[in-house]
Amino acid sequence: MTWVNDVVQGIMLGGFYALLACGLALMFGLMRIINLAHGDLAVLGAYLVYLLLEHWNTSPFLGFVAVLPVMLLIGYVLQRVLLERSLRSGLLVPLLTTFGLSIVIQNLLDQGFSPDDRSLGASAGNIATASWQITSQLSIPAIGALALGVAIVIFGGLQLFLSKTGPGRQMRATAQDPDTAELVGINSRAVYARATAIAVAIAAVGGVFLAIRSSFTPYSGPTYLIFAFEAVVIGGLGSSLWATLAGGIVLGVAQTIGGQINPEYPILAGHIVFLAVLASPRGGLLNLRRATA
Amino acid sequence: MKTPRSAAEPSAISRWTRTSAGFTTGFAGLIVALAFVPALNAGVVQDMTGLLILVLMAVMWNALAGYGGLISIGQQAYIGLGAYATVWLCNHAVNPFLAMVIATAFCGAASIPLSFLLLRFRGAQFAIGTWVVAEALAIWVSFDNALGAGTGTSLFQLDRYAPGPREHYIYWLTLAMAVLFLGALFVLLRSRLGSSLQAIRDDEDAAASVGVRVVAGKRTLFVLAATGAGAAGAMTLANTLFIEPTSIFSVNYTALMIFMVLVGGLGTFEGPIIGAIILYFVQHQFGNDGVWYFVGLGGAAILFALLLPRGVWGTLEERTGLRCMPLGYQVRRAAVAPPAREPD
Amino acid sequence: MTLLAIDHLQLRHGLLEAVRDFSLSVGEGETVALVGANGAGKTTLLRAIAGAHRASAGTISFDGDDITRVPAHRRVRMGIALVPEGRRLFPSLTVEENLLVAADGGRGGRWTVDSVIAAFPLLARLRDQRAATLSGGEQQATAIGRALMTNPRLLLLDEVSLGLAPLAVDAVYESLPVLIAGGATILLVEQDLTRAMKAADRIVCLLEGQLVLEGARDQLTREQITDAYFGLHRTRGVSA
Secondary structure, three states: OHHHHHHHHHHHHHHHHHHHHHHHHHHHHHHOOOOOOHHHHHHHHHHHHHHHHHHOOOOHHHHHHHHHHHHHHHHHHHHHHHHHHHHHOOOHHHHHHHHHHHHHHHHHHHHHHOOOOEEOHHHHHHHHOOEEEOOOOOEEEHHHHHHHHHHHHHHHHHHHHHHHOHHHHHHHHHHHOHHHHHHOOOOHHHHHHHHHHHHHHHHHHHHHHHHHHOEEOOOOHHHHHHHHHHHHHHHOOOOOHHHHHHHHHHHHHHHHHHHHHOOOOHHHHHHHHHHHHHHOOOOOOOOOOOOOO | OOOOOOOOOOOEEEOOOHHHHHHHHHHHHHHHHHOOHHHOOHHHHHHHHHHHHHHHHHHHHHHHHHHOOOOOOOOHHHHHHHHHHHHHHHHOOOOHHHHHHHHHHHHHHHHHHHHHHHOOOOHHHHHHHHHHHHHHHHHHHHOOHHHOOOOOEEOHHHHHOOHHHHHHHHHHHHHHHHHHHHHHHHHHHHOHHHHHHHHHHHOHHHHHHOOOOHHHHHHHHHHHHHHHHHHHHHHHHHHHOEEOHHHHOOOHHHHHHHHHHHHHOOOOOOHHHHHHHHHHHHHHHHHHHOHHHHHHHHHHHHHHHHHOOOHHHHHHHHHHOOOOOOOOOEEEOOOOOOOOOOOO | OEEEEEEEEEEEEOOEEEEEEEEEEEEOOOEEEEEOOOOOOHHHHHHHHHOOOOOOEEEEEEOOEEOOOOOHHHHHHHOEEEEOOOOOOOOOOEHHHHHHHHHOOOOOOOOOHHHHHHHOHHHHHHOOOEHHHOOHHHHHHHHHHHHHOOOOOEEEEEOOOOOOOHHHHHHHHHHHHHHHHOOOEEEEEOOOHHHHHHHOOEEEEEEOOEEEEEEEHHHOOHHHHHHHHHOHHHHHOOOO
């Protein structure tokens, strides 16, 4: 029955991936771009919390609350300064600029913090290591449950925001037809900037959780990006937010079960599932594939 | 009242201009001259091999991105595959240089089934798909102990050659590969595929509706780019002698390729070559500056993408109308006699 | 008083000139019909007035202010609303959401979701229906309603009869007097000359991007307009 434990662990892991994936899905759904620096921004969030905690002895969660406005600002500025211009130049340019940005962030972090492994687990205290023993073979890690819970709350909140609020409605309208959105008085640039701010902030949440669960380095970003993207694609690129959450969970489970088969296999297992979904005619768990960029 | 047209002579369509004829001749001459590089000292030969590898990488990445509109961030998959295939072949008693050639061809073959998977996508999905393939390959290779697993391996079979001649042979093979792939791209672009590629880049659906075989065109470029990258990988192994999965499959190669092509000129034939030369000098100047070197590369990529998206050569072409390679079409209208005017 | 003043406007699509040297004044409360063949530049002109198309030369003034460089969403707040060609509703938003999303960017005023639905009763039972599932006539009503939600002073209607059954078009034009009575200034593009002449105070004819005819409805004959529309008046001029 360790099998059941694996699935449960995988679901917990999926919560982390879903947090990483959420912002990516939001930006893709709205602007049709994949921010290749997304993972690095998540890592940046973790480093900022780390930096804060060096001066202020508190838990990473409180630290994050303080870092949150900074991440929102970073996302907003990123959109207005870099991505807005890229968007106007076609589909190739955003990929190239965000790739360049990714390289810059990684290496600046290396320069600022050294390439050593770091972790926020120690600062988090008990919660990083605690778990509830349900049966002799099934235990639920506290941090995993918390991450999953936070993911569900964030996804739910974002969904409510999009369907029930004015700014959320504007975002949905702009996603479908930015030209007409402008014609009915929506400032599309502001909408995009808000979305990027939210996306980056949520990515940072994921980054902090992962930093608590394990260690990170300046070069962890691309790995996070791959997981985030795999989660989005497995759920179905361009489909609902909840599909992305499901995709994250499937990825987590695939990795955990792969890890059971062979401790060297977890990440590869995730890649295989991703490629299999990509290859399948449906191209996604809950959605028909859209073969557009 | 309409004025009558005079009888005009038919227009002629030519592919060569004086400029392109001159330039191509010069280029051919340069290639011949390059064959004599091994007469110089050993350090230069190795450097030049490195430069040629950069040229090959840049040109092939541009073939996919600039001419095919497909941004790949996973060409390192074939760099690694080319290198490791060479190792595998040498471990099975194949002559090292022959192994490099076979490994290159193998990369091309391996890319065909991958193309069926990846070419259903465009844009970001394609990009990350290529990257995941590279990552998966890296992990898979690192499981194989015979290939050195995670710690790496070297091409010790090259030891049977003395250092001097060895470097010469490596250089000549690299030069031959570079010329081969540049030539193949040139031929491809001058063929019918070349014009259809422009159509595909402008509007895929419209191109398909006039009979352009979109996917076949993309697949051709995909396989060519993969084969070329495989060659670059095999030659990198030969030139550096030691490789390990994390470095030979590293996405840093993509960073280099993007830099070279963006700075040189995306979508131009000469641009990537210029970009490779620029990177070569940048590497020599800043290569030891560690992270700042990469920060600079990344920053330059951003600036060029936003401000000078056509790169150095592309902007030059745009501003001066210069066309060095005979890749376009010129319509030469014969002189028309002035029409006689009829009174109103 | 003049609400909209266009002065020597030039609009391009890339290198192609869509509208050349166009000048027009529209007084408050007027209804002006813009006629012309396909490709004459009518849609481009309306989009430029709304701010969705950048002018390459010339100026546009609204209520005395130069708005040539003002972005589209700010013009909405100033009181200009465009009902785009082809309706362009937000497909997965409901009718009510389509209306609401426009309200945020506009000015306050008498038009609310309830008053719009009162003006277009057929929308009453469609409030929660997704826009993509509506019929052409229902979409047109929603699109006009959406523009009204911004409480515009200048309403731009681009080919509202396009793709609609005649009855549906009738319904749309029947709602116009209500809007006009409410004080709106209307600039409408219409291919159907009969409807245009019935609905408008003034007719303006565009040909290949240039204004070729302009006049009050009762001063122009149908023949004059048709000639201008097809460019027949030019054959009596200099050789091509």
